[in-house]
Amino acid sequence: xxxxxxxxxxxxxxxxxxxxxxxxxxxxxxxxxxxxxxxxxxxxxxxxxxxxxxxxxxxxxxxxxxxxxxxxxxxxxxxxxxxxxxxxxxxxxxxxxxxxxxxxx
Numbered sequence: 093x094x095x096x097x098x099x100x101x102x103x104x105x106x107x108x109x110x111x112x113x114x115x116x117x118x119x120x121x122x123x124x125x126x127x128x129x130x131x132x133x134x135x136x137x138x139x140x141x142x143x144x145x146x147x148x149x150x151x152x153x154x155x156x157x158x159x160x161x162x163x164x165x166x167x168x169x170x171x172x173x174x175x176x177x178x179x180x181x182x183x184x185x186x187x188x189x190x191x192x193x194x195x196x197x
Contacts (some may be wrong), residue, residue, distance in 0.1 A: 144152065
C-alpha cells in the first residue's frame with residue numbers, strides 16, 4: 093500500500109569521499125615552479141589579474157598595430173602579385189589584336 097503524501101526514498105545512496113582520501117597524492121609539498129609528473133593530474137595554479145597600466149596599454153596598442161601592419165602588408169603583397177600578371181595579360185591581348193589586324197590585310 094503506497095501513500096502519495098510520503099516522500100520518495102532515494103533509489104541509490106550517494107558515495108561520500110573524504111577530501112584527503114580521493115586517490116591522488118597531495119601536491120601541497122611540491123614547489124609551484126615544478127610541473128606535475130607525466131600521468132598525474134595537474135596541480136591547482138593561481139592566476140593574478142590586475143588593471144592594465146599605461147605601459148601595459150602602450151604595449152597592447154603596439155602589439156595590435158604590429159598585427160594590423162602585418163595583415164596590411166600581406167594584403168598589399170597579394171594585390172601587388174596580380175599587377176604584373178594583369179599587365180602581361182593586357183600586353184598579350186594588345187599584341188594579339190595588332191597581330192590579328194595585320195594578318196587581315
